[in-house]
Amino acid sequence: MNKHGRDIARNAAVVAGATLVSRVLGFVRDMIVAFALGAGVFADAFFVAFRIPNLLRRLFGEGSLTMAFIPVYSRVREEEGEEAAQAMARSAMIWLAVILGGITLAAQVLAWPLTMAIAPGFLRNPELFATTVDLVRICFPYVILICGVALCMGVLNADNHFLAPALSPSVLNVALIGSALFGYRFGYNVAYSMAWGVLLGGVGQWLLQQPYLRRSGFSWRGPWSWRNKGVARMGLLMLPTLFGAAVYQVNILLGTLLASFLPVGSVSYLYYADRLVQFPLGVFGLAISTAALPSLARLAAKGEMEEYDGAMALSLGLTLFISLPAAAGLIGLAGPIVSLLFERGEFSPQAVTATAHALVAYAVGLPFIALARPLVAGFYALEDTRTPVRIAVVCLAANVLLGVLLMVPMAHVGLALAVSLSSLLNFALLHISLARKRKATLVPLAASLKTLALSLGVGLGAYLSASWGLWWLALMPVWVAAYLFLALVLDMAEARLFMDMVRSRVRRGRKRGKA
Template sequence: MNKHGKAIASNAAVVAGATLISRILGFVRDVIVAFALGAGLFADAFFVAFRIPNLLRRLFGEGSLTMAFIPVYSRIREEEGEEAAQAMARSAMIWLGVILTGITVLVELLASPLTMAIAPGFTKNPEQFRVTVDLVRICFPYAIFICSVALCMGILNSRNHFLAPALAPTVLNVALIGSALTGYFLGWNVAYAMAWGVLLGGVGQWLLQQPFLRRTGFTWRGAWSWRNKGVARMGLLMLPTVFGAAVYQINILLSTLLASFLPVGSVSYLYYADRLVQFPLGVFGIAVSTAALPSLAKLAARREMEEFDSALSASLGLTLFIALPSAAGLIALASPVIALLFERGAFSPEAVSATASALVAYSAGLPFIALSRPLVAAFYALEDTRTPVKIAAVCLVANVGLGVWLMQPMAHVGLALAVSFSSLLNFVLLFVLLSRKRGGRVMSFASCIKSLVLSAGVGVGAWFTASLHPWWLLLIPGWVVLYIAGGSLLRMEEARLFTAALGSRLRRRREGKA
């Protein structure tokens, strides 16, 4: 068993477990916020205000900063030693703090025109506009802390610690739940209470990382420089990744814009279907790429390229081993899953059918979206951030073009299919260009065929039982066990990696309790 693949699988299990907790807490948060804040003037004001620092997080903190930082930090640590790497990290944090503080001061001063640009319709209601401006001023400093958390994540992941960064979103969820309930039961304005909860959540996420940083031997006290070459290199690598994040946000915006031309309900069908696809993608797909990047970056820094290829192959195989049956299950059980989760109140059987059709179309692209993430991580580990961004721009054009073409005969399902087709194109381009860059195959096709055959079997079995309520739900753990057992019988490396990672986590929990 490849040692790097085993390490990636074990770390991915940590990230996946923490992400699962965060997603469950996120659902609880949505329920409680709906109860305490409801829908109306203050709710709209809060969601708009929270969206502004979240946009900065998505552009600079989430992914972009971490992916640019880890390869540079890992290379400096390998070539120049621990002190030089820590000095680079401190310098990066100083620069980050100065830049974000400057942006925050500007936002505090220009909150009114910024709110007018983001939500111009609010100007029709002076009270709503005033409240939104107030909430923007309270919420925005959150960006300083959450982007700093992204840098802490890069340091910890490079030092082979994944738990604290993966648990960080749970702190925000707890802070929002607590502030919403506190505001509601104490009779305060819930929107203002939650705005302060956002800021408290940002501080809490940053503080959570600090004891774990100290435990790994990192300290913020020590040498740093305004002219650190590593920070300059990180900045150059970040520019394309920020553009890539912007392309992704534009993609979402344009898809919503196209859906707005379709019959009423189309945007909602796509939203609910996408939420379900994002669950396995967020829990497992992101987990593998998050765990893979530090290992790939270290191997690239050491110029151990055979080991690099082996680790990447293991990451791709493990991703496909998880993503294919997830897609098959969602396709087979689309209608009963949607009905179970949403068919109540105003959500009619017709809405269930329309959303299920969108879910099937989205699920077809799930494996390609998941596989693209380790490939992008491999490019970043090689300090090539431009190629994935160029490909993302091409796929943006393809998605919009296909969406316009397919929405005519297929309505909202055509838009979902366009996303899946563009995801396939993204994967193919990334795979081909990386294979050329590495001069060989970066993925085992034998494992791909085995995963495909096993997933098809699971999908067919689940489809035949989909109408047997409630058996279809009770049989899901059985399909999971059968799939893993089938992989083990076929002697798939991915099945061994998956079971070894789960076994490792269970042993650690038992040892912790003991």
């Protein structure tokens, strides 16, 4: 394995470890929300209201700002020095606060039409619609806080620090857990209590980043300018990435819009199922693409294209090696997993069945969603931001068309399946385009077939164990161990890379324990 592969594995291990903590807390949060809210009126209202600031977070924050900020910040620092780079970051933060502050004020005034645009089906239920409008007004300012956190993430990642940004979602989860329990314990409306918890979590996420920024030598005090050249350059790079992120988020919003016309609870079924799929995506899929982008960008900038191709192949191979068995396991154990995590309080057996069906449909597309992320990072590293956007537009149209066609016979499950099918199309187009651009084989067929065969074994074993009571839970580590053992026996490079990730994470944990 080359140095770049080891760097990607080491940094991915940091992100994956911190994200694992966040995802576990996220499941605790969802269990508490399922217990306190179930899948009814107030749950649907909160999920829709919280989705709006999340949309802007991904548009202005992780979706485009960070992608555009890191290369410009790094280049300014290298060419003009540390002070110029910090001045550029301060200037970017001022612009961000002004733009998002204006959007937030507009949202307070236009909350009613904004809610109607994202969930028009809620108009049939006046109580549901009015509650959603109120929650939109409370939740929306979160976008200012979380996009500021995203800019902090860009500064820290450029300094090769990944831990604090990856831990940031844990703070939000703790705030939401605490606010939900507070509301339930003292008899307040849990949806409103959690909406205020969103803002509290945003403040906590911002504060978490500050000690690490100071430790790296960064300070928010100092010169800045409305006309900073670095910010202008970043803005130009953001335009295509912003549009690409917008296409992806519109995809999600259209899914919510279509689900609002289905029976009450459909939005919540899709939400809980999506949360389960996002666990492996967040812990490993996002970790690998986050860690790969800086390495790919450096290699492309230096013109070391053979190393670039090798790093990309390793990233894709590792992503497939992790995501494919995860998808198989989720499909095989969909019912038991949903029941174990959510079947209590207001979350009925009918809700378990409906959510499990959505989970199976989402899990089909999990590997393709995961594989698309390093491919997009590869295009950005080559400073090609247009190709992913064009492909995203095509896949948006495909998702809408498939969603409309499938929701009639399959209800909310059809919407989840439409996402998976459009994700398959997205991966295929991205892979074909980048492979042609580089004239290289990015995903070796032999390794992919081995991964597929082993994953089918994991899925079959999981499915058979689903009827053995809680033995399915005890056997999960067995399937993982068997998968890794057989992969190592087959001498798969992806298995060795994954073990390097694990060893790197363990070594860091031991060092912290000794300290």
